[in-house]
Each structure stands twice: as structure tokens, then as C-alpha cells.
Amino acid sequence: MKTIRIGVLSTARIGRTKVIPGMQKARNCTVEAICSRDESAARRTAEALNIPKAYGSYEALLADPGIDAVYNPLPNHLHVEWTLKAMARNKHVLCEKPLGLNDGEVNRLINAMAVHPEVKVMEAFMYRFHPQWVETKRLIDRGAIGRPTSIQSFFSYFNADPGNIRNKADMGGGGLMDIGCYQVSLSRLLFDAQPRRVLGWMDRDPEFGTDRTFSGLLDFGGRLSAFTCSTQLAPYQRVNVLGEKGRIEIIIPFNAPPDAPTEILLQQDRETHTITFDPCDQYTLQAEAFARAVLEDTSVPISIMDTFANQHTVDALFKSAEADRWENC
């Protein structure tokens, strides 16, 4: 089978712990190089993770003709800048979420894609590749719970480290950008629509200036998604989708472990069944889907317009919370 050669921009924790090990299990890509602002960190990480090449700058990795695509897990404020630099070198890009700081930034990528139509760019919403989400979407689309009209979701953790990128407002930190973007994404996926208007509420950390808790209502016209996310609450994640005939509950919606089964609950009338999924690595599935689009020159499964619509919704939620009123999307 053909493979693509991936280079990793930085020694980010998510790359080291989840995404690179996931990619290394994929059948159609290899992790060929890693880089860092600190060359010794790049070397150490390359050695620990068995990556053939290490570079002491991001530019050096992008200049390597032996790299077909880059994985970009930089802090949020550097996503678009380095994705554009990679595109200018004709490298495909798998970029961490949220891809832009706002929809205007995503628009810059849309314009660049018109100049480099051969280059694939995909936002790394890995959850969508897990079979528990594929099955949830399939069940809803075939009417297993009737018309879905209500989504409720939580996603929280506690992290008050002032050095963490999530607690730096100028780097695109805060709860909505870090994890609320998943809740916006899954609502748009399951309702297969863009919300008409949104209402946001936030509590900012007085020291960091980031939204440490954000709650939102997404009005899809007769269907509603309500969510809360937080960087400073007890760790928890859960998604519930209700229709007039049933309910689906996803127990570990976002951080599904690669080495243990996962479960969703399907309630139909008064009976609740558990659907169990074998262990699988959602980061491997994401890498394979991205590499397949590159190798077969097909559309990436998460399109740039989907990314734009998601970011536009996030932007509207921030505007609503600031203005203390509904905001049209």
C-alpha cells in the first residue's frame, strides 16, 4: 500500500502522547520527522518515539522535500500562520482544532486553498472518526430515536496552570476554543445544520482573562443544543441526544481510550440497550482518513467550509456572551 510521509510541527504534548503514536499504527502514513524551536527537544522526542529525522526549526522541516504532509499541533494562535507556510511549500496539513482564532483566519486559508488547489487541509476533529460517533450518527439518521430535537453536553477539566496554553488569552486559550468547539461541532454534525442563532454565557478567569466556564444555547429552529464547557471544573464529559422516540448517551464522547472498549446507551421507549465498541485508536483512524484523501486525491472528510461554519458559530457565541443577547449565525 502507498503511504504519505508526515512531519510534525513541534514537540506538543498531544502529538507526543496521542497523535504520533496513533499515526504510527496507521497503514497508509509514516511519521518521518519532527521539529522544535529547541533542537535537543526535537532529537530527544525523535529518539523516544522512533522518528527518523529531527530538526531544530519549523522552517527546516518544511524545507524537507521528503515530507508530504505536516501535522500542526502548535498553540491555537499559530495554527493558520504555520498552515499557510506549509501550504506554500506544497505540503498537505492536518491541523489541530480549532483551526483558526476566528472565522476571518479560516477565510485566509480558504483563499490560500484557491491558490494551492492540490493541497489538502483538514481540521483534526478526531472524535468524528471513532466508531461510536459513526454509529450514533447512523442511528440518528435512520430514525432510531425519532426526530432528534435536544442535545445536552458537558466537557470539563481542571487546569489552572498559568503556563498552560489554555490559560493564555493571547494564544487563543479558554474553554470554548479548547473544548467547547467540540460541542459546537457535534451539534452541527448530529442536526446536520447550522444554528440560526446562539446565546452564550461566560465566566472569565480574573487573572488569565480566558473564559474558564462557557455555557451556550444553539437554536437550530425547533431543535436546541445546550452545552457547558470549563477549564476549571471537575473533569467530566458526556453527550445526550433526545428525540421523541428515544435517546442516545455517549459515555466517553471525546477522550475515548485506544485500549479499552467504549459504550453508548440507546434508549428506545422504556428499554435501554448498551452498544459496546471494541478498543480502537481514533487518532489512527483520523490519520488514515486524512492520508487516504491525500493518496486518492479526494476531499478530506472534514471540509474547510465545515471548519469555517464551526468557527463562525464559536465567534457568534463569544459575541453573544459579550453583548448579553442572542446573536444570529
Ligand SMILES: NC(=O)c1ccc[n+]([C@@H]2O[C@H](COP(=O)([O-])OP(=O)(O)OC[C@H]3O[C@@H](n4cnc5c(N)ncnc54)[C@H](OP(=O)(O)O)[C@@H]3O)[C@@H](O)[C@H]2O)c1
Ligand atoms: N485533538 C485532541 O485530542 C487535542 C488534545 C489536546 C490538545 N489539542 C490541540 O493541540 C494543540 C496543542 O496542544 P498541547 O496541549 O499539546 O500544547 P503544548 O504541549 O503546549 O504544545 C504546544 C507546542 O507548540 C510549540 N510552541 C511554539 N510557539 C510556542 C509558544 N509561543 N508558546 C508555547 N508553545 C509554543 C512548542 O513546541 P516546541 O517547543 O517543540 O517548538 C509546544 O510544545 C492545541 O491547538 C490544542 O487545542 C488537541
